[in-house]
Amino acid sequence: MAGYTWSEIGxxxxxxxxxxxxxxxxxxxxxxGLAIIFGQMGVINMAHGExxxxxxxxxxxxxxxxxxxxxxxxDYMFFVAVIVGFLxxxxxxxxxxxGLIRHLYKRPLDTLLATWGLSLIMQQTFRSAFGAREVSPTxxxxxxxxxSLTDSIEIPINGLVVMGLxxxxxxxxxxxxxxxxxxxxxRATVQNRVMSxxxxxxTTRVDRMTFAIxxxxxxxxxxxxxxxxxxxPTSGSLYIVDTFLVVVFGGAAxxxxxxASAFTIAQAQSILEFFSSGSMAKVMTLLxxxxxxxxxxxxxxxxxxxx
Amino acid sequence: MTTTPNTASxxxxxxxxxxxxxxxxxxxxxxELNLYVDREEIRVIIGPNGAGKTTVLDLICGKTRATSGxxxxxxxxxxxxxxxxxxxxxxxxxxxxxxxxENLTVAENLLVSYPKGRSVFGSLGFRRDAAVQTxxxxxxxxxxxxxxxxxxxxxxxxxxxxxxxxxMLLIQDPELIMLDEPVAGMSVRERxxxxxxxxxICQGRSMLIIEHDxxxxxxxAHKVTVMHQGKILVEGSMDKVHDDPRVKEVYLGH
Amino acid sequence: xxxxxxxxxxxxxxxxxxLLLAGLILIVLxxxxxSFRLNLVGKYLTYAFVAVSxxxxxxxxxxxxxxxxxxxxxxxxxMAMFLKLEASSPANTAIQTTPGIPDFMDxxxxxxxxxxxxxxxxxxxxxxxxxxxxxxxxxxxSFALFKRRVxxxxxxxxxxxxxxxxxxLIIGQQGYTGGINGITDLRTLLGWDIRTDEAKWxxxxxxxxxxxxxxxxxxLILTSKLGLLLVALRDQEDRVRFSGYDVANIKIFIFCVAxxxxxxxxxxxxxxxxxxxxxxxxxxxxxxxxxxxAVGGRYSLIGAVYGALLVNAAKTMFSESFPELWLYLMxxxxxxAVLLFPRGLAGLVERYGPPLMSALGKRLSVPALRRGALAxxxxxx
Numbered sequence: 001m002a003g004y005t006w007s008e009i010g011x012x013x014x015x016x017x018x019x020x021x022x023x024x025x026x027x028x029x030x031x032x033g034l035a036i037i038f039g040q041m042g043v044i045n046m047a048h049g050e051x052x053x054x055x056x057x058x059x060x061x062x063x064x065x066x067x068x069x070x071x072x073x074x075d076y077m078f079f080v081a082v083i084v085g086f087l088x089x090x091x092x093x094x095x096x097x098x099g100l101i102r103h104l105y106k107r108p109l110d111t112l113l114a115t116w117g118l119s120l121i122m123q124q125t126f127r128s129a130f131g132a133r134e135v136s137p138t139x140x141x142x143x144x145x146x147x148s149l150t151d152s153i154e155i156p157i158n159g160l161v162v163m164g165l166x167x168x169x170x171x172x173x174x175x176x177x178x179x180x181x182x183x184x185x186x187r188a189t190v191q192n193r194v195m196s197x198x199x200x201x202x203t204t205r206v207d208r209m210t211f212a213i214x215x216x217x218x219x220x221x222x223x224x225x226x227x228x229x230x231x232x233p234t235s236g237s238l239y240i241v242d243t244f245l246v247v248v249f250g251g252a253a254x255x256x257x258x259x260a261s262a263f264t265i266a267q268a269q270s271i272l273e274f275f276s277s278g279s280m281a282k283v284m285t286l287l288x289x290x291x292x293x294x295x296x297x298x299x300x301x302x303x304x305x306x307x
Numbered sequence: 308m309t310t311t312p313n314t315a316s317x318x319x320x321x322x323x324x325x326x327x328x329x330x331x332x333x334x335x336x337x338x339e340l341n342l343y344v345d346r347e348e349i350r351v352i353i354g355p356n357g358a359g360k361t362t363v364l365d366l367i368c369g370k371t372r373a374t375s376g377x378x379x380x381x382x383x384x385x386x387x388x389x390x391x392x393x394x395x396x397x398x399x400x401x402x403x404x405x406x407x408x409e410n411l412t413v414a415e416n417l418l419v420s421y422p423k424g425r426s427v428f429g430s431l432g433f434r435r436d437a438a439v440q441t442x443x444x445x446x447x448x449x450x451x452x453x454x455x456x457x458x459x460x461x462x463x464x465x466x467x468x469x470x471x472x473x474x475m476l477l478i479q480d481p482e483l484i485m486l487d488e489p490v491a492g493m494s495v496r497e498r499x500x501x502x503x504x505x506x507x508i509c510q511g512r513s514m515l516i517i518e519h520d521x522x523x524x525x526x527x528a529h530k531v532t533v534m535h536q537g538k539i540l541v542e543g544s545m546d547k548v549h550d551d552p553r554v555k556e557v558y559l560g561h
Numbered sequence: 562x563x564x565x566x567x568x569x570x571x572x573x574x575x576x577x578x579x580l581l582l583a584g585l586i587l588i589v590l591x592x593x594x595x596s597f598r599l600n601l602v603g604k605y606l607t608y609a610f611v612a613v614s615x616x617x618x619x620x621x622x623x624x625x626x627x628x629x630x631x632x633x634x635x636x637x638x639x640m641a642m643f644l645k646l647e648a649s650s651p652a653n654t655a656i657q658t659t660p661g662i663p664d665f666m667d668x669x670x671x672x673x674x675x676x677x678x679x680x681x682x683x684x685x686x687x688x689x690x691x692x693x694x695x696x697x698x699x700x701x702x703s704f705a706l707f708k709r710r711v712x713x714x715x716x717x718x719x720x721x722x723x724x725x726x727x728x729x730l731i732i733g734q735q736g737y738t739g740g741i742n743g744i745t746d747l748r749t750l751l752g753w754d755i756r757t758d759e760a761k762w763x764x765x766x767x768x769x770x771x772x773x774x775x776x777x778x779x780x781l782i783l784t785s786k787l788g789l790l791l792v793a794l795r796d797q798e799d800r801v802r803f804s805g806y807d808v809a810n811i812k813i814f815i816f817c818v819a820x821x822x823x824x825x826x827x828x829x830x831x832x833x834x835x836x837x838x839x840x841x842x843x844x845x846x847x848x849x850x851x852x853x854x855a856v857g858g859r860y861s862l863i864g865a866v867y868g869a870l871l872v873n874a875a876k877t878m879f880s881e882s883f884p885e886l887w888l889y890l891m892x893x894x895x896x897x898a899v900l901l902f903p904r905g906l907a908g909l910v911e912r913y914g915p916p917l918m919s920a921l922g923k924r925l926s927v928p929a930l931r932r933g934a935l936a937x938x939x940x941x942x
Binding site: 368370389390391394395400402406407408409410411415418419420422424425426427430431432433475479 | 782785786787789790792793796797799800801802803804805806807808810811814
């Protein structure tokens with residue numbers, strides 16, 4: 001840390017912190033979906049990263065279409081892409097639950113393996129359809145550029161937009177799970193499947209919708225992802241290990257824990273990146289998370305439940 | 308009203324529970340409980356659902372950790388020990404839903420429960436010699452399963468699975484056997500057989516049983532303890548407890 | 562005699578299976594294949610070490626390790642370090658800026674051998690390290706997690722994370738580890754050139770012998786009381802605990818055994834193929850190794866070997882002709898192995914073998930076949 005004045009360090013933290021925030025947003029959006037699927041339903045979806053890729057490719061395709069056929073719409077295309085990305089990922093997730101996941105509810109380790117196979121198939125599908133090279137959507141002009149807060153702190157606008165998107169999505173998930181009737185049905189099914197069936201809840205549909213919504217959230221993460229990196233067939237798999245760690249670190253069952261965990265891990269990695277190489281930052285962050293999990297396996301938040 | 312011992316120390320009792328409390332987020336499932344079990348005594352615990360009966364067994368065998376209080380078994384403090392240490396100290400627990408190994412045969416189920424070769428290397432080097440074989444057969448006879456030794460435990464009937472689990476406890480030769488609703492789901496004939504079995508095996512050991520079937524309780528209990536809301540309501544012989552107005556109100560009905 | 566057969570091979574059907582496998586890898590394949598393809602089979606057999614290790618810890622113990630590549634890689638790297646040091650004698654590296662150190666260190670401007678490379682000058686120390694280092698790491702991981710009752714999916718995720726960490730570390734520290742290319746250009750083992758066809762022939766048989774020996778040792782473990790305990794705790798962990806066993810110790814033991822076996826496989830891999838790189842350590846190869854065990858049969862030691870051979874043979878075949886198709890196929894294999902044949906090929910053989918044999922015996926009027934089928938059913942579980 002030598003050689004920097006305090007104000008410079010402050011600016012570094014602020015700027016790294018801000019780029020850490022973009023990472024935090026992607027982590028959080030991915031982790032939200034996974035927290036719903038894993039934390040609430042106990043299903044391990046190793047193909048979750050591929051739903052991110054669906055959202056990312058959707059954004060790319062829509063932006064190309066707009067470029068070629070309706071350049072005037074390019075400015076709004078990003079928001080359209082978010083919605084379409086969600087819907088597409090939702091639909092695919094719905095089908096996946098119907099065809100694959102519902103056979104494996106009592107076998108979490110087998111679900112892990114089967115969804116890994118699914119991710120391989122999805123990755124190859126992307127590769128066949130879009131090629132192995134990475135692509136980027138054309139982002140609308142207003143998304144590029146940055147705001148200058150002070151002389152030495154510049155905040156990129158796309159970071160702000162992504163943050164806003166994340167905030168809205170997180171709030172929506174929270175409202176859905178904890179304030180809506182549907183969310184009540186989901187929580188009831190998760191806690192006592194048999195009883196829920198007895199009181200008239202269609203547990204099969206609930207499972208399917210819940211899984212699909214989790215996947216849809218990953219689709220939104222994919223749209224957000226296109227603003228910070230280019231998209232390739234294996235983009236999703238870059239984040240899958242991290243996302244699982246985020247969910248487990250945050251205590252799986254707790255939404256607040258997931259948010260706190262995503263923030264901590266993203267920030268730690270980002271700040272460390274400035275002081276050492278990219279790979280060492282990642283190693284140190286992951287190692288710290290694993291060690292903390294070994295000392296405290298229940299994650300950051302712990303609820304003592306009478307089972 | 309709980310019976311207070313007039314002896315100065317706990318050494319006379321096989322099991323001495325004092326001021327035992329366990330609290331889940333403020334809810335006291337077991338509330339300053341005092342319970343004493345003698346050697347070679349069959350004690351049955353009855354009471355309405357939610358009274359804390361299963362929780363008491365969980366606390367003794369270590370499945371749940373107490374918030375405060377003490378459990379002394381043969382003068383050893385159990386609240387500080389790990390589950391497997393409590394078992395090795397001589398406490399055996401049978402669960403409500405038969406917890407047997409469905410993918411092993413009856414003989415293998417009993418073999419796994421044999422009290423020798425309990426460490427990693429001990430179990431690697433464990434030899435199934437004649438002594439072990441004889442004991443397995445002995446226990447199988449005692450629990451009416453001598454003809455099913457080579458069958459998969461998964462295909463046994465519900466009652467037979469209960470007996471197998473009792474056999475798995477017996478082969479460990481514990482000084483205290485704890486049974487959670489041992490005759491639940493059994494036919495009348497099976498209940499009779501179980502009653503005989505329990506009467507036979509109580510030689511030289513104590514039993515702590517949770518049950519709801521009053522006829523069964525009457526046939527085997529030396530003493531009955533009624534629990535309600537985490538505390539003991541009444542203790543005594545079956546007749547005394549049966550006629551107590553508080554018990555009638557809370558549990559047995561009029 | 563019968564007891565010994567039961568203990569070492571798991572009954573008559575087990576003995577037959579073992580002999581068939583031994584015959585295949587020791588006699589048939591070396592007789593039929595050219596030295597290039599035999600070397601390939603030797604490579605696949607080193608993966609079989611990992612598959613066998615997974616039968617122990619996953620099939621029997623219920624511990625799904627998604628990081629066996631860690632141990633395979635560590636064993637392989639230890640062997641590679643020894644071989645590299647031998648290949649980097651001052652005479653061989655005279656043209657380097659700093660002679661006497663491996664070439665990649667020279668490229669990365671290192672001027673001296675790092676301290677942790679020094680023990681690998683000695684073959685005995687290397688051999689010890691191949692088994693001891695991965696076992697130590699496995700012990701650390703499993704002790705920290707199993708003593709705290711962390712199991713199942715959480716454990717799998719953490720093994721994945723550790724595999725990921727190790728890969729990033731190895732790639733990032735290329736001065737010390739050879740980076741993404743790994744440690745290559747290995748030449749001699751104590752003066753014996755391992756690159757010749759003759760050497761590969763010998764190494765193939767060494768691999769086979771080690772594999773068969775490990776299968777017998779594993780069988781000994783599985784037929785002991787510990788083996789019963791593994792099956793018991795996979796299904797009813799609490800019951801085992803309440804029968805007086807420290808469940809964590811059992812799990813730690815089997816996980817460490819699995820790590821040691823994988824490490825030996827890794828070392829043999831390095832010897833036969835002539836290099837070791839981080840592409841065998843990470844998340845993707847580790848989970849691929851799981852599919853070998855899943856396809857072959859997670860409850861069958863011998864099935865796992867066949868699984869490793871078949872899946873890898875298919876991979877080589879498809880990667881040559883239809884590379885795009887291969888990933889679809891492998892993904893499909895994962896799903897099929899879980900949904901359609903959870904007991905793998907060995908399970909299919911168990912279920913359909915005896916009836917087929919019996920029917921065949923009737924058709925061909927060979928009563929011995931029929932009796933053999935019945936015996937197989939009785940002795941198998």
